[in-house]
Amino acid sequence: VSVALLQALAAQGRLYPAVILHGGSTEARQEAAVELARTLLCDAPAERRPCGQCRHCRRITWPQAPASRSEPPAFHPDFTVLLRDLKTVTSVGAARELLATAQLSPFEARGQVFVVADAQSLSPEASNALLKTLEEPHESAPRHFLLLVPSRHDLLPTLRSRALSLFLGPAEPLTADEVRPLAEAFGGAVSRWAATGAAIYLLVAAQALAQARGFEDPRAGRPWALAARAVLEAGSGDGTAPPLRRALLALAEDLLEGPALRLRGIPERRILEGLVARRLAEVRG
Ligand SMILES: [Zn+2]
Numbered sequence: 605v606s607v608a609l610l611q612a613l614a615a616q617g618r619l620y621p622a623v624i625l626h627g628g629s630t631e632a633r634q635e636a637a638v639e640l641a642r643t644l645l646c647d648a649p650a651e652r653r654p655c656g657q658c659r660h661c662r663r664i665t666w667p668q669a670p671a672s673r674s675e676p677p678a679f680h681p682d683f684t685v686l687l688r689d690l691k692t693v694t695s696v697g698a699a700r701e702l703l704a705t706a707q708l709s710p711f712e713a714r715g716q717v718f719v720v721a722d723a724q725s726l727s728p729e730a731s732n733a734l735l736k737t738l739e740e741p742h743e744s745a746p747r748h749f750l751l752l753v754p755s756r757h758d759l760l761p762t763l764r765s766r767a768l769s770l771f772l773g774p775a776e777p778l779t780a781d782e783v784r785p786l787a788e789a790f791g792g793a794v795s796r797w798a799a800t801g802a803a804i805y806l807l808v809a810a811q812a813l814a815q816a817r818g819f820e821d822p823r824a825g826r827p828w829a830l831a832a833r834a835v836l837e838a839g840s841g842d843g844t845a846p847p848l849r850r851a852l853l854a855l856a857e858d859l860l861e862g863p864a865l866r867l868r869g870i871p872e873r874r875i876l877e878g879l880v881a882r883r884l885a886e887v888r889g
Pocket residue numbers: 645646647648654655656657658659660661662
């Protein structure tokens with residue numbers, strides 16, 4: 605699933621009721637949530653959503669901390685953000701308050717959008733309350749939940765299975781100059797593999813990713829983020845067939861779990877070979 609696809613579904617009013625926005629930086633997740641909410645509630649004709657100018661688009665913004673406000677906060681009654689209310693937890697009390705609003709009809713727009721800002725911090729009770737709401741049939745106006753989380757693995761499996769996931773890529777800031785050579789070497793090997801089916805090219809592809817700098821430190825997340833970004837870039841060309849594109853997206857997400865495997869004592873080369881082979885094997889069946 606790509607951002608563009610989600611935007612298109614949202615503009616046509618066909619977006620899944622629950623969407624997980626995971627990966628990326630906190631800001632990237634917030635931006636994606638605001639953009640999707642505007643698309644869902646915008647007044648403009650479908651092909652121009654979000655217009656950025658209508659009475660809905662203009663008032664849907666991420667809530668600012670009171671201290672950093674320079675002007676009165678924008679407010680839209682049908683766009684609600686649930687922020688973490690306790691130190692490390694989003695409590696069931698706060699979640700229930702949000703869910704009570706979800707039982708009402710929209711005030712102004714054609715639907716409602718609810719955002720959970722730190723979905724990984726939902727208490728188990730809060731997660732279950734949310735899950736129950738997602739399971740209820742909802743017949744009146746469309747109601748959308750956007751769950752923002754660094755890794756979707758931090759959510760309950762039951763919640764994951766009820767939502768569409770959009771991966772926003774690795775969080776680390778990476779430069780195009782670092783990513784490009786890896787993406788080219790990896791992409792070249794994958795093309796040769798796709799054309800010939802020869803497994804040796806999967807090893808070459810994994811070796812290309814192993815060229816990311818910084819693997820000496822087993823705790824470092826950056827080389828894995830670099831490898832993930834290179835994989836995403838290699839799969840982003842128009843010529844990439846959809847099944848291969850999906851496999852590369854899944855591989856990029858797997859790569860971000862690399863440090864956890866490294867800390868179990870597995871050398872990075874073996875992790876890379878294993879992940880590449882596993883995800884790409886799914887493409888050829
Ligand atoms: Zn608009």
